[in-house]
Structure formats: structure tokens, C-alpha cells
Amino acid sequence: MLEELNVRNYALIDNLSVSFEGGLNILTGETGAGKSIIVGALSFLLGAKAETSVIRTGSEEASVSAVVSIREDNRDALDWLASRDIAAEDGRIIVRRNIKTSGRSSIYIQDAPLSRNDLEQCMGLLFDLHGQHSHESLLHKEIHRKYLDRFAGLENEAAQFNGIFLNLADKKRTLETSAANERDRDARLEILRYAIEEIDKAAVKNGESRELEAESKRLASFEKLAGQVNSAAAALFEDEPSVLSLTRRVRTAMDNAAAIDGELSAMQQRTENLYYEAEDLAEEFRSYRDALRYEPGRLEEVEERLALLYRLRKKYGGAASGSGIEEDGILAYRNAAEAEIDALSNAGENRGKLGAEIALLEKDLAGRASALGAKRRSAAAKLGDRISTILKSLGMPNARFEVGVNNRGQSAEPQKTSMVIGPWGAEDVEFLISANAGEPLKDLSRIASGGELSRVMLAIKTALTGEHTGAVSDSKRISDSQETLVFDEIDTGIGGEVALAVGDYLRKIGGIKQIFCVTHLASIAVRADNHLRVEKKTGGGRTTTVISVLSADTLRGEIARMLAGDAGGAAALAHADELLKKYKK
Known part of the structure; x- marks a missing residue:
């Protein structure tokens, strides 16, 4: 509320x-x-x-x-x-x-x-909101089934039926797709096996292209790199004076100075750290320079490997980034191909299982459809009578309302009826009305009067609550x-x-x-x-x-205004008092 x-x-x-x-x-x-x-x-x-x-x-x-x-x-x-x-x-x-x-x-x-x-x-x-034009929703037949199911307490049963129907439809689509795939299975298997063989032969490793690109860049500029490395090595530890020899001299001088003036101890510690850092850097740089070798033909090998990885990425997937080509897409394709080969190889067995599941679901759905249809037909008669009774009290004394529950289809043989099952059952539900005596039942869209449609909507809502019976216990039983x-x-x-x-x-x-x-x-x-x-x-x-x-006082004036457009007129107020006395609780 x-x-x-x-x-x-x-x-x-x-x-x-x-x-x-x-x-x-x-x-x-x-x-x-x-x-x-x-x-x-x-x-x-x-x-x-x-x-x-x-x-x-x-x-x-x-x-x-x-x-x-x-x-x-x-x-x-x-x-x-x-x-x-x-x-x-x-x-x-x-x-x-x-x-x-x-x-x-x-x-x-x-x-x-x-x-x-x-x-x-x-x-x-x-909440259930009906706007100025929402009663027109009654003209849509799909809402009729919902109202009938609500009245009959079948909403959960209908929802379960719909879930099974959708599951069955999904399995049928899977079976149809599998049957279609069977025709192309051999060709597809050949393609997938070739892809796996090509990827395995290449021995693809995720992230290797980044390493290869870095090596390619180094090899392509090897002469310039070697020159810069030698220049840095000379300055760091070969020339005289070098960075290493200078830091050694500074360290020695600061050790002696700090022995005289203790205030220099902090700076002495820093120069000592500087010396050890220079010594570690020199050692690492010697190792790098000693390992730096130019291998004729290696640049060509690297570029060929990169070209191969690029081709595989174009064929099987991967992501290009600023730092190189990722191989995870290639490897993901390989794994997916292996899974698909397994599925295709077992397609016959899987289709057999799927067919058996479909048969069981169809039998279950047919039984549920029959039971649901019987309950709807029983409830339809009660709902039609109930709404007809209410409409008579709403100024439509000759109205006759009927809830039609019709089979969705029939077989070509007149003597046999074929159950055609849809998402919500094996029947169509339609509200029919005859607003005047002697008129045949027609669908609600043939009602010309908006006032009649409004009353039909109110009658349906009243019927759904059961309040027209005057029995609260009954209304609670069937209330939505x-x-x-x-x-x-x-x-x-x-x-x-x-x-x-x-x-x-x-x-x-x-x-x-x-x-x-x-x-x-x-x-x-x-x-x-x-x-x-x-x-x-x-x-x-x-x-x-x-x-x-x-309040009670302002209510009189508002009712008078609604009656005569005059909230203070004596005649309008007298009429308002009469209505309030007669109809106000």
C-alpha cells in the first residue's frame, strides 16, 4: 500500500x-x-x-x-x-x-x-495502474490469457509451462543446428585439425612477440648500441679519471675528513653508498658488454618468427597492442578448436541423447497443456458469468460476457483434433462481449464506446478481487x-x-x-x-x-463545485449534502 x-x-x-x-x-x-x-x-x-x-x-x-x-x-x-x-x-x-x-x-x-x-x-x-487510455490494453488478446490465469490461480503453472516450452524450443534448435552441421562436419573437422597442427608446429608461446620485437630493435641498431655501450663503459670504469675512480677518491677523502670532524659522518656514509653503487653498476655493465654479441643471420630469424606470429594472429585471432602482438587469441582458438573437434566427433551420440530429451519434454509438455487447458475452460465459464453479472450492475443490463478458450489448431482430418502447443498452452484465450440484447458475441475491439471499455476493465478487476460477492474470505482467496x-x-x-x-x-x-x-x-x-x-x-x-x-467542510465545497461549477452556491451545496449523506460511509 x-x-x-x-x-x-x-x-x-x-x-x-x-x-x-x-x-x-x-x-x-x-x-x-x-x-x-x-x-x-x-x-x-x-x-x-x-x-x-x-x-x-x-x-x-x-x-x-x-x-x-x-x-x-x-x-x-x-x-x-x-x-x-x-x-x-x-x-x-x-x-x-x-x-x-x-x-x-x-x-x-x-x-x-x-x-x-x-x-x-x-x-x-x-501496483496496477490504468491510465486514461490503458483500458485499451483489453483490445490485445495476449492480455486476456493473463487475466484468465490470474483469476484461476494458474499464473505459476503457466509460467512453469512457458519455461519448459522455451527449454524444448532451445533443444530443438540445437538438434536442428547439429543436423545441419553434420553435413559439413568432415570439412569442418579438417579445417580445425589443420589449425591445431599449424599452431602446434609453430610452438606459439604467449608474450613471445614482445621479446622478439625488443630483440629485433636491438639487432637492427647493433652498431649504434655497441658504440654507446663502449662510450658508457669508458666513462664508468675504463678512462682515467672514470666515474668509479672518482667515487673511490671521494670516498677515501670523506673517510679521512669524517675522522677529524664528526659532523661529516652523514655525508661520509652517503659517499660510501655512492661508491658501492658505482662499483655494482660497473660490474653489471661489464657483464652486459661482455655478453653483447652480434650474430649474423639472427635478425633475419627474428623477423621471420614475428612474421609467422603475425600471420597466425590474422588467421586465428589475437590482439595488437602498442607493445606487440599478443598470442593468447591464437592459443584460445586452438583450445576452442580442440573442444569443437571433440563435440563434432561425438555429435551422433549427443544428437541421440538430445532427441531422447526432446521426446520426454514433448510428452511432459503435452500432459501439462492438456491439464492447463481443462483448468482454463472450467475457470473461463465462471469468469464469464461473474463479469456478466457485474456489467449488469454497471449500467449494461443486457451485456453478455464470455471467455473463449479455443484450440490453437486442428488436423487436416475432420475426425481428429491435433494439439498445437504454443508458449503458454494449447489454446487461445479471447474475451467476447455482446453489449446489447439480440447482438452476437464479438471481440472487445468491436466495442465503440470508451465508457463501455472502462466498465469492462472495472468489471474484470472486480471479478479478479472477488469483491462483488461481498465475501471477504472469497475475495482474499482469489485476489491477485x-x-x-x-x-x-x-x-x-x-x-x-x-x-x-x-x-x-x-x-x-x-x-x-x-x-x-x-x-x-x-x-x-x-x-x-x-x-x-x-x-x-x-x-x-x-x-x-x-x-x-x-476536511468535512472543504469536501462539501468540492462536491458542490463538481456538481454545478459553484463551490459556494446554496443549491449546489444542498445537493452535495444530499449525496454525502446518502453515499458517504
Whole structure:
């Protein structure tokens, strides 16, 4: 349940903080006051895509946060959080999302950073938002199956079925690929074996090209190198005076001076260290110079080896860097080739095992499809009757609603039925309706009235909660996990007695769910458990959207405004009092 919503710098909202209650929360206000902005901010928090255009002019970022409580029996939401090491505190989580003018966004549940997809998944287990046009989702048949499965409590079973179906499809693709590869197996094996032989013959060692490049550079400039080495050796220890002889003289002089003046002992130690360092350097340099040899033909050998490594890299992979060619790609190719040879050599045996696995999965899937289909057909009749009953109370007395569950296909032989299994079962689910007496059942897309679609959506939601029965225990038994339902202007295209019926049903659903409803109809607004008014205010040259919870006195004026456009008129107030007395709890 949404307990608190905080919005900053979102569209016309400067800084808004509001608390909500359970039951039916009604949002009203003049057209353009910003009711859709409140719903938009909530939608943003639930994971909807957002553009930087929602950031209030003059601000660097927009942010929305909320305190959300989770029922102990909402295992779907609690398990989702636990799988990501997120713990609710006292049954509550804090959700935060912001977007900057740069387009960068951050999302947190508690202190855990999440992706937008994660946010959408989690909030989808807690909220169900229907915007001004979202009832049009009813026109998409894939949603019909989801609603039926939710009503029948088959969501987990359908998800398991889908997982097996996808696994089966993956194994079939693997088998098909294996069969296709068989035709080219011999040619492929020959290529792979030649590659391994060529790499092994070259005795490639990772990193050797770096060493060879350094040697190539040294050999190519050997004469210049030798000259510089000899010059350095002369200065270091051959000439007179040399660096070594000079440091020896300095050391001796400092030893004698320090014996006279103790203040020179520190410098004497440093000159002694200098002498030993010069002596070590001279010894190492003698060894280097003595080992320096020019081998005729070695440069050619090095360059040929480098050329070979380069060709192998071009053929089998590797990475060029500023310090040379890496051989790890060549060696990785060799290992992969060896593994592929092993797989191809055992392809026949593997295909046999894969075929057996596929046969078992197909049998399992067929059994599951049959069982799932039977449960759906049984539940479809109940759901159709339940929605038809609700629609009659929502101003559609002659409506007839049916949930069609049809086989996905038939065989060419009329006497036999072939099971055609899809990702979610062996049948298609479609909602059909006859809105008027004497009219045949048609798919929902043939409904012209937006008001009728809104009522169908409300009837489905009511049926899913079971609240129309008036039995709380029954409603809890079949209720979906979403604890909060949001309806943005569900009153589109309705009025009169129909509006009263819609209000009655919203209040009934509010008995077990938290409901948010944006409405322009007073006959719906008077059913609110918590009534909030959205207004625009101007100050300092800026327009701001604000929201306030109405008291008993201010509620009269708001209902009067909705009835007659006059919040202070005596007739409108009298009418408002009459509605509040009749329909307010």
C-alpha cells in the first residue's frame, strides 16, 4: 500500500508531500489542475519511461520517492526483494527515483541501486495502474490469457509451462543446428585439425612477440648500441679519471675528513653508498658488454618468427597492442578448436541423447497443456458469468460476457483434433462481449464506446478481487498480489446511474485493496474514504500544482463545485449534502 508520496521538481510540482490511506482515495480538481501530473509522477516511480521534459523548468533534476507497505502474505513481492538481498523494515520499503537534465537516472529500493526493469518488476507486484487510455490494453488478446490465469490461480503453472516450452524450443534448435552441421562436419573437422597442427608446429608461446620485437630493435641498431655501450663503459670504469675512480677518491677523502670532524659522518656514509653503487653498476655493465654479441643471420630469424606470429594472429585471432602482438587469441582458438573437434566427433551420440530429451519434454509438455487447458475452460465459464453479472450492475443490463478458450489448431482430418502447443498452452484465450440484447458475441475491439471499455476493465478487476460477492474470505482467496489499483479517469463516457454503480464497485474493491481514482464525477467522488483535491497556484511568477486532503467542510465545497461549477452556491451545496449523506460511509 502506498503510504506516502514525495515529489520534487516534477512538471508543475515544486515540492509536494502527501500521505495516503487504505480504501478508496479520490483525486479531483479542475481540468488542467495537474491530476494527470500526480498520476504521471506515480507512474514514473512505478518504472515508466521518462523524458527530461518532466523536469520542472529551472531545475537540474526531478525526483519522486514513496513509502510503500507490503502485506505479510504478499509472497511474490517479498520473495522478489529477498532474491536481491533487500529487506523490508517493519513491512515497509522506501522507493526513490530521479532523472537529471543530462538524461541520467538513478533508482533505489531501500539503499539498493536497481535498473528501471527491476523497478518495473517489483512495483508490478504491488501496483496496477490504468491510465486514461490503458483500458485499451483489453483490445490485445495476449492480455486476456493473463487475466484468465490470474483469476484461476494458474499464473505459476503457466509460467512453469512457458519455461519448459522455451527449454524444448532451445533443444530443438540445437538438434536442428547439429543436423545441419553434420553435413559439413568432415570439412569442418579438417579445417580445425589443420589449425591445431599449424599452431602446434609453430610452438606459439604467449608474450613471445614482445621479446622478439625488443630483440629485433636491438639487432637492427647493433652498431649504434655497441658504440654507446663502449662510450658508457669508458666513462664508468675504463678512462682515467672514470666515474668509479672518482667515487673511490671521494670516498677515501670523506673517510679521512669524517675522522677529524664528526659532523661529516652523514655525508661520509652517503659517499660510501655512492661508491658501492658505482662499483655494482660497473660490474653489471661489464657483464652486459661482455655478453653483447652480434650474430649474423639472427635478425633475419627474428623477423621471420614475428612474421609467422603475425600471420597466425590474422588467421586465428589475437590482439595488437602498442607493445606487440599478443598470442593468447591464437592459443584460445586452438583450445576452442580442440573442444569443437571433440563435440563434432561425438555429435551422433549427443544428437541421440538430445532427441531422447526432446521426446520426454514433448510428452511432459503435452500432459501439462492438456491439464492447463481443462483448468482454463472450467475457470473461463465462471469468469464469464461473474463479469456478466457485474456489467449488469454497471449500467449494461443486457451485456453478455464470455471467455473463449479455443484450440490453437486442428488436423487436416475432420475426425481428429491435433494439439498445437504454443508458449503458454494449447489454446487461445479471447474475451467476447455482446453489449446489447439480440447482438452476437464479438471481440472487445468491436466495442465503440470508451465508457463501455472502462466498465469492462472495472468489471474484470472486480471479478479478479472477488469483491462483488461481498465475501471477504472469497475475495482474499482469489485476489491477485497487487495491493494498490490506480484508475485515471475511469469515469470516461459514463454518468447518471452508471456512475453511481461504478462508484459503488470502486468502494467495494476498496474494502480489500487500496484504490486511487481520478474522477470528474461527484457521484463517484462522494464514495471516497480519503478525498484529495489538486489545484494550481500562482506566485512569484511561477505556477505550481499542489494537493490537499479535504476536511468535512472543504469536501462539501468540492462536491458542490463538481456538481454545478459553484463551490459556494446554496443549491449546489444542498445537493452535495444530499449525496454525502446518502453515499458517504
